[in-house]
Structure formats: C-alpha cells, structure tokens
Amino acid sequence: MRGLVRFARARGIPMFLLGRGSDLVVSDRGFRGLVIHVRAEETRTDGTGYFAGAGVQMARAATETQRAGLTGLEFGLAIPGTVGGAVWANAGAHGSDMASVIESVDVLLADGSEARLPVADLGFAYRDSRFKHASSPAPVIPGNATPGPGEVIVAATFRLEPASPEQIRERLDEIRRWRQAHQPLGLPSAGSVFRNPEAGPSAGALIDAAGLKGHRIGGATVSEKHANFIVAERGASATDVRRLADEVRATIRATVGVDLQFEVEFVGDWAGWPWPVTPGGSADA
Numbered sequence: 583m584r585g586l587v588r589f590a591r592a593r594g595i596p597m598f599l600l601g602r603g604s605d606l607v608v609s610d611r612g613f614r615g616l617v618i619h620v621r622a623e624e625t626r627t628d629g630t631g632y633f634a635g636a637g638v639q640m641a642r643a644a645t646e647t648q649r650a651g652l653t654g655l656e657f658g659l660a661i662p663g664t665v666g667g668a669v670w671a672n673a674g675a676h677g678s679d680m681a682s683v684i685e686s687v688d689v690l691l692a693d694g695s696e697a698r699l700p701v702a703d704l705g706f707a708y709r710d711s712r713f714k715h716a717s718s719p720a721p722v723i724p725g726n727a728t729p730g731p732g733e734v735i736v737a738a739t740f741r742l743e744p745a746s747p748e749q750i751r752e753r754l755d756e757i758r759r760w761r762q763a764h765q766p767l768g769l770p771s772a773g774s775v776f777r778n779p780e781a782g783p784s785a786g787a788l789i790d791a792a793g794l795k796g797h798r799i800g801g802a803t804v805s806e807k808h809a810n811f812i813v814a815e816r817g818a819s820a821t822d823v824r825r826l827a828d829e830v831r832a833t834i835r836a837t838v839g840v841d842l843q844f845e846v847e848f849v850g851d852w853a854g855w856p857w858p859v860t861p862g863g864s865a866d867a
C-alpha cells in the first residue's frame with residue numbers, strides 16, 4: 583500500500599483508498615484515478631493492547647479480541663468495514679465507537695513521513711476524524727466528489743480491558759441478534775444514509791414518521807426495516823440511490839424543517855449532479 587500511495591503521489595495521480603466499500607455510493611461513471619484496496623491484515627495482541635492493520639475487518643477484530651479475553655471491541659461486529667474505514671469515520675454502534683478504544687493510529691502523512699499519532703491527535707467526534715478533512719496533495723479531478731486521502735491509515739492500536747471470553751461471547755451474540763432484527767442485512771446498502779441530527783429524533787425516526795419507508799426510485803428502496811437505510815436491488819444504479827436519498831432529504835426539509843446531512847460518502851465522478859432524468863425514468867449517467 584505504501585508503495586502505491588507514493589507512486590500515485592509522485593506522479594500526481596488522484597487516488598482513492600478502498601476498505602470494504604461499506605460506506606460508499608460510487609458513481610455509475612466510476613472514479614477517474616487509482617483505487618487502492620487496503621489489504622494490510624496483520625494483527626497481534628500484547629497484554630491489553632491489540633494491534634490491527636488497516637485492512638483487518640472489524641468483525642474479525644471483535645472475534646479475535648473476544649478469544650483473547652479482551653473487552654471493548656464488541657461493537658466492531660456491527661460494522662461491516664475495515665479498521666482503516668472505521669478509524670476514518672470514527673465508526674460506532676451499541677454505545678461505543680473507535681474513539682473510546684483506540685490508543686494510537688499509524689499514519690502515512692501527506693509529506694510522505696510516517697507517524698504513530700495518539701488518540702488525542704485524531705480529531706475524533708461523532709462519526710468524524712481528522713482523516714475526513716486531510717486533503718490530498720494530488721490534483722483534484724473535476725467531478726470526483728472526494729479530493730483523495732491526504733493521510734493514509736496504516737494500522738491502529740486499541741487499548742482494551744480484560745474480561746471472560748464467555749461473557750464477551752454473550753455480548754457478541756446479543757449484537758448479532760440485534761442486527762438481524764433491526765437491519766436489512768440481506769440486500770446491499772451503505773448503512774445509515776444520514777447522520778443523526780444533533781438534537782431531536784434520529785434520522786431514521788424522521789424518515790419513518792414522514793411515511794417514506796418502502797419509497798422507491800428504480801432499484802433503490804427506503805428499507806422497511808430501518809428507515810435510514812436505502813437498499814439496492816439487483817440492477818439498481820448509484821444514480822437511483824442518490825436520487826432517492828436527495829428526495830428523502832428534500833421531503834424531511836419541507837415537512838419538518840430539518841436539514842439532514844449525508845453519512846454515506848458519494849465517491850467518483852458526480853460532476854453536474856443532479857443529472858437530467860431521461861424519459862425512461864432514470865437519470866442520465
């Protein structure tokens with residue numbers, strides 16, 4: 583990964599770091615640049631410390647630490663992404679988040695040097711981190727929604743607490759059951775489409791109250807199970823998903839005056855969005 587990042591930076595090639603893609607809606611026009619799939623999968627346990635490469639899946643981190651008798655990362659089972667993607671988003675669930683358990687993150691900085699940054703330097707807030715704001719020195723290609731990563735997450739070290747593996751396993755089972763009951767896991771989605779507003783009802787509760795569950799454009803539908811999820815059926819396009827998300831947002835603004843902010847990330851060439859809708863019904867991609 584380091585070699586590819588340096589290669590792209592040296593030549594000024596726009597790049598995008600891909601974890602598991604579980605937070606992304608990639609344009610039907612694609613991404614013009616180099617997509618680097620992060621596969622750093624080393625892990626080690628040292629006392630109450632757990633080290634994981636950026637490409638390690640959060641579910642694996644949750645089960646590995648359970649077996650090691652370390653509690654704190656159980657919420658990772660609910661996050662279908664990698665350690666790198668979860669640090670980027672300060673992902674969280676079930677009353678915890680990355681900020682609560684991370685000790686430090688190993689980073690490839692924009693100037694090419696590497697550093698181990700302590701948690702205090704990571705700019706963690708609700709679903710936010712410094713990495714969301716570190717822009718790439720590479721040129722921005724018109725239309726690519728994100729300018730590319732200025733800083734690359736290489737690995738993370740977690741500080742956990744000792745606990746009995748049986749108790750932790752029970753907690754993992756609870757989380758598994760909760761997800762199956764409350765989230766549409768059978769169909770592709772990018773998780774919560776909108777951030778929860780700072781005050782008042784959650785985004786899902788607002789969308790539900792507006793009667794938008796089941797609302798559909800093309801192959802994209804507001805989930806009946808969780809109103810803040812948009813699920814994509816076979817043949818759905820990113821254009822369908824974005825049009826539906828825009829419509830939900832406009833409806834909530836018009837009916838209750840709340841301006842929902844996107845949690846999902848629109849990646850790639852979205853130049854000129856919203857695109858004109860063709861007579862067939864789908865927007866022109």
Ligand SMILES: Cc1cc2nc3c(=O)[nH]c(=O)nc-3n(C[C@H](O)[C@H](O)[C@H](O)COP(=O)(O)OP(=O)(O)OC[C@H]3O[C@@H](n4cnc5c(N)ncnc54)[C@H](O)[C@@H]3O)c2cc1C
Pocket residue numbers: 598599600601602603604605606620636660661662663664665666667668669670671672673674675713731733734735736765766767771772773774847
């Ligand atoms: C069914 C479902 C349920 C979900 N539930 C939750 C939940 O409960 N809580 C929650 O917080 N999220 C949830 N999500 C959203 C998503 O899983 C998380 O945001 C996750 O952290 C994204 O990780 P990823 O590896 O898939 O990242 P990707 O989607 O691949 O990438 C996300 C961003 O991170 C950047 N990135 C990835 N790796 C690196 C790296 N090594 N260095 C720098 N930048 C990097 C990417 O460039 C991109 O900008 C859910 C998603 C789905 C589909």
